[in-house]
Amino acid sequence: MKQFSLVLxxxxxxFYNDVFAQDKLDGAYAGCEFSPSPIFGGGMNRTDIAxxxxxxxxxxxxxxxTDWQTNVSGHYTISKGQVTLKYTKSSFVYTIxxxxxxxxxxxxxxxxxxxxxxxxxxxxxxxxxxxxAAYGTxxxxxxxxxxxxxxxxxxxxxxxxxxxxxxxxxxxxxxSSSKDGSGTYKINKGVLTLTYTDGHTELHSFFCDMxxxxxxxxxxxxxxxxxxxxxxxxxxxxxxxxxxxxSENAAANTNNAAAPDGKTLLLKANATHxxxxxxxxxxxxxxxxxxxxxxVELIDIPNNKVRVEIWKxxxxxxxxxxxxxxxxxxxxxNKSDLPANSVAEVKTALYTGxxxxxxxxxxxxxxxxxxxxxxxxxxxxxxxxxxxEYVFAINDQNQLxxxxxxxxxxxxxSMLSDLRPVQGITIPYxxxxxxxxxxxxxxxxxxxxxxxxxxxxxxxxxxx
Numbered sequence: 001m002k003q004f005s006l007v008l009x010x011x012x013x014x015f016y017n018d019v020f021a022q023d024k025l026d027g028a029y030a031g032c033e034f035s036p037s038p039i040f041g042g043g044m045n046r047t048d049i050a051x052x053x054x055x056x057x058x059x060x061x062x063x064x065x066t067d068w069q070t071n072v073s074g075h076y077t078i079s080k081g082q083v084t085l086k087y088t089k090s091s092f093v094y095t096i097x098x099x100x101x102x103x104x105x106x107x108x109x110x111x112x113x114x115x116x117x118x119x120x121x122x123x124x125x126x127x128x129x130x131x132x133a134a135y136g137t138x139x140x141x142x143x144x145x146x147x148x149x150x151x152x153x154x155x156x157x158x159x160x161x162x163x164x165x166x167x168x169x170x171x172x173x174x175x176s177s178s179k180d181g182s183g184t185y186k187i188n189k190g191v192l193t194l195t196y197t198d199g200h201t202e203l204h205s206f207f208c209d210m211x212x213x214x215x216x217x218x219x220x221x222x223x224x225x226x227x228x229x230x231x232x233x234x235x236x237x238x239x240x241x242x243x244x245x246x247s248e249n250a251a252a253n254t255n256n257a258a259a260p261d262g263k264t265l266l267l268k269a270n271a272t273h274x275x276x277x278x279x280x281x282x283x284x285x286x287x288x289x290x291x292x293x294x295x296v297e298l299i300d301i302p303n304n305k306v307r308v309e310i311w312k313x314x315x316x317x318x319x320x321x322x323x324x325x326x327x328x329x330x331x332x333x334n335k336s337d338l339p340a341n342s343v344a345e346v347k348t349a350l351y352t353g354x355x356x357x358x359x360x361x362x363x364x365x366x367x368x369x370x371x372x373x374x375x376x377x378x379x380x381x382x383x384x385x386x387x388x389e390y391v392f393a394i395n396d397q398n399q400l401x402x403x404x405x406x407x408x409x410x411x412x413x414s415m416l417s418d419l420r421p422v423q424g425i426t427i428p429y430x431x432x433x434x435x436x437x438x439x440x441x442x443x444x445x446x447x448x449x450x451x452x453x454x455x456x457x458x459x460x461x462x463x464x
Contacts, residue, residue, distance in 0.1 A: 025053035033107035063221035112207035114190030119152035262370035277424035
C-alpha cells in the first residue's frame with residue numbers, strides 16, 4: 001500500500017578535497033547516500049546531503065530555503081578528529097578523514113566552494129517505473145531531468161524536462177513538459193544569480209568542487225553531477241527531451257480524447273474497493289514479508305500516524321513512526337528523530353494505494369491528467385495534493401492495479417495483484433514495487449481492518 005525508506009546499508013561515493021582546519025569548519029560540504037530499502041516499496045533510494053558550516057559553531061542542512069544563509073539547523077563541535085552535529089533532540093557524528101572530508105558509516109561529505117563555477121554541464125536526474133515484461137503488465141514510468149550549462153564567461157543555459165510514459169504490447173502513450181532558458185550568471189559566496197534573456201532573475205544556493213574524477217555541484221541542496229561530454233551532453237538532452245515531448249504529447253492527446261473524467265474514475269474505483277466501508281476506515285494493521293524479513297505496518301488515519309516495524313528472528317530490529325508532521329526512528333536500542341524527508345515518505349501510506357481512494361481524500365485531490373491505455377481499457381489518473389504527485393492506474397473493472405507517487409525527490413511505482421476482500425474492503429495482497437533501480441516483491445500475510453491500536457502499539461520497543 002505504500003513506500004517507506006529505511007536505511008539498512010549504504011554505498012560510499014568518493015570525492016577528493018583539501019584538508020581543513022580541525023578547530024572549526026567554514027563552508028559547504030556535500031555528498032550522496034545510496035540505500036536499498038527492504039520494506040514496502042523498497043528500492044534504491046538516493047539521499048542528497050549538504051551542510052553549510054559556519055565558524056561560529058552553527059550549521060544549516062536545508063539549503064533550499066530562502067534564508068539558507070542565516071538559518072540555523074543546529075550547532076557543531078569538533079573533538080579528537082570528530083565533528084558532532086547537535087540538533088534539538090538528536091546528534092550526528094562524522095569522522096574527519098585524512099583528505100579533509102567528513103565520513104560516517106553511510107556516506108561521505110566533501111568540501112565545496114561558492115565563488116567559482118568551472119565550465120561544464122551539471123545535471124540532476126530522477127526516475128521511477130514499474131511493470132513491463134518482467135511482471136507481465138503494462139509499464140508505467142516517470143522521468144525528471146534538470147541541467148545547468150556554464151561557459152565560465154558569465155553565460156548559462158538550462159533545461160528542465162518531466163514526463164510520464166505508458167507502454168506495453170500494442171500500448172503507447174504519455175505526457176510531458178519541458179522548459180529551457182538562457183542568460184547570464186553571477187556567483188558570490190554561494191549565491192548564484194541567474195538573469196534570463198527575458199529579464200527575470202532567479203537566486204539559488206550553489207557550491208561546487210574544483211576537480212576530481214567525478215565533479216559535482218550542490219544547487220539548492222540537490223547534488224548535480226558534471227556530464228563528461230559537457231555541452232554535447234546538454235545538446236543531446238535538449239534534443240532528446242524535445243523529441244520525447246513531440247511524440248508523447250501526440251500520444252497523450254489521442255488517449256486523453258477518449259478518457260473520462262478522472263474524478264469519476266477514482267470514485268468508481270472507490271466503490272469497487274469498498275465504498276462506504278473504505279470511507280469509514282480508521283485504522284489498519286498489515287503484516288507481510290519481503291527479502292526474508294517480517295514487516296508490520298500500523299495506520300491510524302484520524303490521528304495521522306503511521307508505524308513500520310522490521311522483524312528478524314522474532315525480534316524487532318528497526319522501527320519508523322510518524323506522529324503528525326514529526327516522527328522518530330529506533331534501531332538496535334537507539335532512538336532518534338525521523339528526518340523530515342523520511343516523515344513525508346512514511347506518511348504516503350495515508351494517501352496512496354487503496355487507502356488513497358477514500359472519498360474524503362479524493363475530494364482534496366487536484367486532478368492534473370487522465371489518460372487512457374487503449375489495449376486493455378486501463379486509465380491512469382495523475383493527482384496532486386500538498387505539492388506531492390500521485391498516480392492511480394485503474395482497469396476496466398474499476399479495480400486499482402497500480403499506483404505511484406513523487407514526494408520531494410523520491411519516486412515510487414507499485415503494481416498490485418491478488419485482490420482479496422477483507423471485511424468489505426478489497427485489498428491487494430501482493431505488490432511488485434520499483435524505486436530507483438531496485439525491484440521488490442512484497443507478499444502480505446494478514447490484514448486487519450479497524451483494529452484497536454492501544455498505547456502499547458505505538459510504544460518505543462523495549463531496550464531503548
